[in-house]
Amino acid sequence: MNTTDLQAMRVSYEIGELNDSDAPESPFDLFTGWLKDAVAHQLPEPNAMTLSTLGLDGSPNARTVLLKALDDRGFTFFTNYESQKGNELAAHPRAALTFLWTNRQRQVVVRGVVSKLPFSEAEGYFAVRPYGHQIGAWASEQSKVIPDREWLEGRAEELRQKYPEGQAVPCPPHWGGYALEPSEIEFWQGRRSRLHDRIRYIKQPDGSWRKQRLSP
Numbered sequence: 069m070n071t072t073d074l075q076a077m078r079v080s081y082e083i084g085e086l087n088d089s090d091a092p093e094s095p096f097d098l099f100t101g102w103l104k105d106a107v108a109h110q111l112p113e114p115n116a117m118t119l120s121t122l123g124l125d126g127s128p129n130a131r132t133v134l135l136k137a138l139d140d141r142g143f144t145f146f147t148n149y150e151s152q153k154g155n156e157l158a159a160h161p162r163a164a165l166t167f168l169w170t171n172r173q174r175q176v177v178v179r180g181v182v183s184k185l186p187f188s189e190a191e192g193y194f195a196v197r198p199y200g201h202q203i204g205a206w207a208s209e210q211s212k213v214i215p216d217r218e219w220l221e222g223r224a225e226e227l228r229q230k231y232p233e234g235q236a237v238p239c240p241p242h243w244g245g246y247a248l249e250p251s252e253i254e255f256w257q258g259r260r261s262r263l264h265d266r267i268r269y270i271k272q273p274d275g276s277w278r279k280q281r282l283s284p
């Protein structure tokens with residue numbers, strides 16, 4: 069693909085609006101409405117989100133994870149605590165999440181503080197994951213350099229023998245959940261002529277949310 073093609077690529081965003089009257093007091097209500105809309109429109113992986121962290125060298129890092137719950141504690145995802153992101157969150161427990169629902173011309177950015185969920189919750193969720201995913205979580209020393217693909221397949225096979233299918237696979241001690249408790253949530257709806265709608269919610273000391281309209 070040459071640069072000319074990239075310069076010609078653009079979409080006019082015309083399918084929605086985010087009016088002040090559409091923005092409820094709680095950003096969770098708006099987020100839930102947008103997530104349900106993404107599911108209803110059969111967007112692929114509507115719960116996928118980019119998790120941005122602060123790297124140990126001070127430069128940013130980002131990768132995709134799946135939202136697995138949204139409750140009073142915030143936005144929950146599961147991963148390997150000894151992965152690169154795990155080490156980064158241990159050092160700097162602050163992160164941002166970005167949801168992109170391209171077909172709905174919407175983006176949501178969430179910023180806040182991240183904390184680990186109790187191990188009992190990891191065990192509960194791990195138990196309902198498919199067998200192959202459970203073996204994968206044991207087999208993967210996530211983010212480590214490995215010799216080759218065969219090494220990984222061999223490790224998975226050893227673990228299939230250790231934990232045969234049909235029997236309960238224990239949750240690895242290094243695997244678990246995080247909750248990001250938001251301090252800010254910004255909703256972006258694409259509009260015609262790049263005059264997009266942006267509404268940012270900022271959490272107040274009393275727990276309420278202040279709304280601001282941002283310039284696109």
Ligand SMILES: Cc1cc2nc3c(=O)[nH]c(=O)nc-3n(C[C@H](O)[C@H](O)[C@H](O)COP(=O)(O)O)c2cc1C
Pocket residue numbers: 113116130131132133134135145146147148151152153154210211
């Ligand atoms: C659609 C999608 C969903 C993913 N979901 C997860 C997830 O929920 N948890 C996870 O640990 N990795 C998930 N990954 C893999 C991560 O993006 C990443 O490669 C991995 O967690 C290692 O990241 P790290 O080395 O920065 O720690 C997903 C990747 C994609 C593309």
